[in-house]
Amino acid sequence: MIAEQPVGAGTFTDMADRAGLKQKGMYTMREVSIATGVPYSTVRDERDCGRLKGFLPEGRKQGWLFKPEWVDEWIEGGTR
Numbered sequence: 001m002i003a004e005q006p007v008g009a010g011t012f013t014d015m016a017d018r019a020g021l022k023q024k025g026m027y028t029m030r031e032v033s034i035a036t037g038v039p040y041s042t043v044r045d046e047r048d049c050g051r052l053k054g055f056l057p058e059g060r061k062q063g064w065l066f067k068p069e070w071v072d073e074w075i076e077g078g079t080r
Helices: 012-018 029-036 040-048 068-077
Strands: none
Touching: 012 029, 012 068, 029 040, 029 068
């Protein structure tokens, strides 16, 4: 018998797929929150503290973007 993975297990891409998000190269902070189940404010705080790597396109003051592998690294490192 094969044990089922917990809902939160797997890569960020797996989580995004289960959350009904389209696969793409970068995700918004809101999408990271939806896919991981981590509150938006926590995702923002983790990015602000530098624990979650993000990218802010040139000329923008908001609208951070996150690569799936960056979210995977953050999850592997343990969220707070």
